[in-house]
Amino acid sequence: xxxxxxxxxxxxxxxxxxxxxxxxxxxxxxxxxxxxxxxxxxxxxxxxxxxxxxxxxxxxxxxxxxxxxxxxxxxxxxxxxxxxxxxxxxxxxxxxxxxxxxxxxxxxxxxxxxxxxxxxxxxxxxxxxxxxxxxxxxxxxxxxxxxxxxxxxxxxxxxxxxxxxxxxxxxxxxxxxxxxxxxxxxx
Numbered sequence: 001x002x003x004x005x006x007x008x009x010x011x012x013x014x015x016x017x018x019x020x021x022x023x024x025x026x027x028x029x030x031x032x033x034x035x036x037x038x039x040x041x042x043x044x045x046x047x048x049x050x051x052x053x054x055x056x057x058x059x060x061x062x063x064x065x066x067x068x069x070x071x072x073x074x075x076x077x078x079x080x081x082x083x084x085x086x087x088x089x090x091x092x093x094x095x096x097x098x099x100x101x102x103x104x105x106x107x108x109x110x111x112x113x114x115x116x117x118x119x120x121x122x123x124x125x126x127x128x129x130x131x132x133x134x135x136x137x138x139x140x141x142x143x144x145x146x147x148x149x150x151x152x153x154x155x156x157x158x159x160x161x162x163x164x165x166x167x168x169x170x171x172x173x174x175x176x177x178x179x180x181x182x183x184x185x186x187x
Contacts, residue, residue, distance in 0.1 A: 001091065002080045002091045004077060005080045006079055006080065006082075007063055007064075010054070010063060010064055010067070011055070012081065012082050014052045015053045015055070018116075019050065019051070019052070020050065021048060021085050022049040023048055026041055026043045028040055028041075028042035045124075050085075050119050050120075052116065053114060054115045055112055055114055056115050061100060061115065064098070072094065075096075077093065078092060079092065079093065080092075090122075091124075092121055092122060093122060096118050099116045100114070101116070102114075
């Protein structure tokens, strides 16, 4: 979730005639000297892009310009808005500067403007799940020195940490594991 949201006084449904959903590319392709190109999935998320066109009144245009220039800091900050095609909550940001085109004369009783811009979806926030009671306090394990005997090194600072599986592992000085701790050498 972003810290800012699309102003509720502005239209939030883009015109369908100009709306396109451009799916982000998640594949990395490598051309080979011979034969077909190699392809593999390179990313789990790629932003989707949408060209947006909205019709606004003169007052709404003023609100939009303030939102773009000040609230989103010229389009730098993401904001929460309805996904243009799915209509679910989404975090998006501007990809370019908006274009505002008058559709009626200023002398008309209801001035109408066409506001065009492009947005991109932002990666959903990933919540880190930590099981209760599984965190390790590494602060009390700092400052240990490595004597150069256990892991074939030349000595230096190390951190001693319990092994990932909850048990402890280490070497007995001859290269075999003694089951006490894992020694991780700091660079």
